[in-house]
Amino acid sequence: MGLTMLFDPEPKKRIEDFFNMREELKSFLQSLRKGKLIVVTGLRRYGKTSLILTGLNASGLDYAFLDCRLLPSGMISINDFLNLLEDELNKKSWAKKLLQGVEGVSIGSVGLRFRGGEKNLFLRILEKMEGKVLVLDEAQELRRTSYRLDHLLAYIYDHLNVKIVVSGSQVGLLYRFLRIQEPEAPLFGRPYLEVRLKRLEPQKAEEFLWKGFEQEGIKVNREVVEEAVSRFDGVIGWLTYFGYSYTRNKYSISKILEKASKLSLSELNHALSIYNVGRKRYLEVLKIVASANQLRWSGIKRALEAKEGKIPNNTLSNILKNLMDQGFLEKTNEEYRITDPILKTGILKYL
Ligand SMILES: Nc1ncnc2c1ncn2[C@@H]1O[C@H](COP(=O)(O)OP(=O)(O)OP(=O)(O)O)[C@@H](O)[C@H]1O
Ligand SMILES: [Mg+2]
Known part of the structure; x- marks a missing residue:
């Protein structure tokens, strides 16, 4: 059996390759x-x-x-x-x-x-x-x-x-x-x-990257690792994606962030295609939440109505519930945020 590296993109299958x-x-x-x-x-x-x-x-x-x-x-x-x-x-x-x-x-x-x-x-x-x-x-x-x-x-x-x-x-x-x-x-x-499953703690995420770079035999600066950990927020799949692109494709961090956020945006578009013509409104809601960091229900409603005119309460509630059920939004203390920071960047920059 061939050797698997931490930064290999396929799902891991063996305990030896399985981090943490x-x-x-x-x-x-x-x-x-x-x-x-x-x-x-x-x-x-x-x-x-x-x-x-x-x-x-x-x-x-x-x-x-x-x-x-x-x-x-x-x-x-x-x-x-x-x-x-x-x-x-x-x-x-x-x-x-x-x-x-x-x-x-x-x-x-x-x-x-x-x-x-x-x-x-x-x-x-x-x-x-x-x-x-x-x-x-x-x-x-x-x-x-x-x-x-x-x-x-x-x-x-x-x-x-x-x-x-x-x-x-x-x-x-x-x-x-x-x-x-x-x-x-x-x-x-x-x-x-x-x-x-949860995200990795920052310390674990750093350990994952150091271990991966060591396997690849590549020396990197501490700042690169720290920036990657803060940008990719402990999501192991993003860290793997980063490690792979950085070591194998020799892309810079900013290039990788751009590619990752475009990728997550296209996944979002695909997931929202089930709403057909309603998709545009879902995207509008996400854009509003992304640009405000976090917002309450009433704040989202105000901003959405400023753009699209009157929206029935239950329509907005449905949209928010669906977006949460799909994992794109999360709500803590009545405030909504985009769950994945990479997707958030994608929405803000490329939508
Ligand atoms: N415990 C782990 N150790 C090492 N690499 C891992 C581990 N978990 C996930 N990865 C890597 O992270 C990436 C995503 O992993 P995986 O496909 O298992 O996640 P997933 O939650 O099923 O993702 P998706 O939602 O895309 O289906 C893959 O590249 C995989 O190799
Ligand atoms: Mg999977």
């Missing part, structure tokens, strides 16, 4: 042992996928990992979902043998093929995955389907010996999909364990 986050890893592994449903949350680039993959590999359990971001945009069909599962199971050495004889699954020289249009095929496959783990990474994407996945998850929970790990960077949307707290919802009342 011992507490979170421990609690993930404990949850895997004890629980049936594990929810891993954290904003973009907080290290969710790395934690899940490293944890699962360390646990020795077999798993199928579905990256729900790979699903097509718009409404998701059961076939889209089955295709994702087919691709993943084709990478697993245990899958072929396990799925032999399952109706709707053919096994040829090129590998597994799932017959399309089969609503129950997913369940038949999962029934065979006894003792294994199903990972739905970025599971909030599964909201976009008319197929009742929440029922299916509840069924798996109640009847199959398969553990489920779901993750999401749009934490509010993830819980809106799972609906664990809603009495009429299928998953209601099922115990679950949440592992919540």
Whole structure:
């Protein structure tokens, strides 16, 4: 196996390459042992996928990992979902043998093929995955389907010996999909364990960068490290992005900040595309919050109305709730702020 460096952009998969986050890893592994449903949350680039993959590999359990971001945009069909599962199971050495004889699954020289249009095929496959783990990474994407996945998850929970790990960077949307707290919802009342990822403390973030630079054999000034830590605010994915761009592409800090903030802006645009024509107003709200550092509800309303005319209270409340559920805004003591400083820069400079 090739050597992985801290600044390599792919999610980390091995404990040797996994920096810090011992507490979170421990609690993930404990949850895997004890629980049936594990929810891993954290904003973009907080290290969710790395934690899940490293944890699962360390646990020795077999798993199928579905990256729900790979699903097509718009409404998701059961076939889209089955295709994702087919691709993943084709990478697993245990899958072929396990799925032999399952109706709707053919096994040829090129590998597994799932017959399309089969609503129950997913369940038949999962029934065979006894003792294994199903990972739905970025599971909030599964909201976009008319197929009742929440029922299916509840069924798996109640009847199959398969553990489920779901993750999401749009934490509010993830819980809106799972609906664990809603009495009429299928998953209601099922115990679950949440592992919540945070940013690194500044000292840890510095340590991460020093370690990464050392691996790359590159000498840097203390000021560079300090500036990067303050700009990228302990978000491990941004620190990795910085380290990679600085050492491999030889970009300056300001160039990296520019690229990073443009990247986060394009991710924002993509995430807001679900609101169609309403998108412009979402962007306007974000711009208002970004330029004021922090604002209360009434301040946002005043500024938005100055630009767009009268806005009903519940319309604005909805926008703010959606933006918080997607992780772009956070509210403390009734004041709203942009969560990610890099996105904030992007909004202020390039929107
Ligand atoms: N514990 C860690 N040790 C070393 N590198 C890490 C760690 N966690 C994350 N990274 C690096 O940070 C970046 C983001 O990590 P990862 O993809 O796991 O996060 P994520 O929360 O799943 O991100 P996204 O929201 O984009 O899916 C990757 O480049 C990964 O290699
Ligand atoms: Mg991820």
